[in-house]
Amino acid sequence: MRQRYITGALMIAITMIACKNARQKGTEQEVYRTSDLTADSSFTKGAEGPAVDKDGNIYAVNFAREGTVGIITPEGAGRIFKELPNGSVGNGIRFNSKGEMLIADYTNHNILKVAMTDTNQVSVYAHDSTMSQPNDIAIDSKDRLYASDPNWKAGTGRIWRIDTNGTVNLLEDSMGTTNGIEVSPDEKILYVNESVQRKVWAYDLSANGEISNKRLLISFPDFGMDGMRCDIQGNLYITRHGKGVVAKVSPEGKLLMEISLKGKLPSNIAFGGPDGKTAYVTLQDRGNIEQFSVEAPGREWKKK
Numbered sequence: 001m002r003q004r005y006i007t008g009a010l011m012i013a014i015t016m017i018a019c020k021n022a023r024q025k026g027t028e029q030e031v032y033r034t035s036d037l038t039a040d041s042s043f044t045k046g047a048e049g050p051a052v053d054k055d056g057n058i059y060a061v062n063f064a065r066e067g068t069v070g071i072i073t074p075e076g077a078g079r080i081f082k083e084l085p086n087g088s089v090g091n092g093i094r095f096n097s098k099g100e101m102l103i104a105d106y107t108n109h110n111i112l113k114v115a116m117t118d119t120n121q122v123s124v125y126a127h128d129s130t131m132s133q134p135n136d137i138a139i140d141s142k143d144r145l146y147a148s149d150p151n152w153k154a155g156t157g158r159i160w161r162i163d164t165n166g167t168v169n170l171l172e173d174s175m176g177t178t179n180g181i182e183v184s185p186d187e188k189i190l191y192v193n194e195s196v197q198r199k200v201w202a203y204d205l206s207a208n209g210e211i212s213n214k215r216l217l218i219s220f221p222d223f224g225m226d227g228m229r230c231d232i233q234g235n236l237y238i239t240r241h242g243k244g245v246v247a248k249v250s251p252e253g254k255l256l257m258e259i260s261l262k263g264k265l266p267s268n269i270a271f272g273g274p275d276g277k278t279a280y281v282t283l284q285d286r287g288n289i290e291q292f293s294v295e296a297p298g299r300e301w302k303k304k
Contacts, residue, residue, distance in 0.1 A: 047282040051093040052272030061090035092136040106133035148178035180228035227268030239266035271298020
């Protein structure tokens with residue numbers, strides 16, 4: 001009787017462990033597996049700039065037609081949220097600590113602000129005619145923006161900082177085609193990539209928003225890059241335009257993995273979902289948003 005009892009107990013324990021391992025294996029399989037959030041052609045070929053508000057809604061530019069901002073629920077229902085005025089076309093989007101939406105308007109050299117009230121009034125937050133364009137934007141905890149500014153024809157680019165009073169400051173000139181830009185979780189590093197040159201640079205970022213000590217984080221032998229965002233562990237998720245993957249890169253510059261997408265032209269990425277562990281990627285060839293789960297929340301999600 002004693003021997004039978006022990007055998008039965010062992011069998012139960014083994015079964016429980018097997019079930020636990022199966023559940024863990026199933027969870028691991030679900031992480032990084034892509035699916036569609038929106039249908040093909042819900043956006044134009046200019047699909048860009050995803051950002052997530054405190055309620056979990058996803059916003060991206062050029063929904064249905066150029067010059068718009070679309071709003072997508074976490075379940076995938078979408079509509080036009082705002083028509084941008086005066087021929088403006090958006091690119092990067094971020095939310096500040098007040099919940100206001102800030103949009104890089106590349107055609108009119110503006111950063112636009114949407115009040116996010118009943119009227120959703122759009123105003124010019126910052127303007128500098130010497131910019132080629134504000135392209136992608138990142139934001140720090142003091143609500144300062146950092147904007148990439150590529151000149152695609154010349155193959156050059158710059159980095160700008162936009163202070164909360166709308167003042168535009170040139171941080172770096174004579175770069176390659178600057179595109180994706182992001183702040184590290186501790187806000188001590190600014191990351192900027194160059195699409196055509198296929199390089200990702202890291203700068204020391206001071207408390208005053210100045211940059212120094214430029215160094216190469218990682219370079220790729222093929223395909224371009226577009227937007228990128230950090231998780232709370234400091235890993236960079238970089239959209240590889242043309243390759244159809246999102247590259248996950250460690251803070252030390254090691255390529256950890258590539259997440260395969262259905263589309264080949266990912267343009268940008270944002271984190272959201274109930275725990276900040278859902279990545280949303282805009283696809284320009286498909287004109288839609290794909291999504292996948294990750295292991296650590298996005299950097300900005302923890303501020304919401």
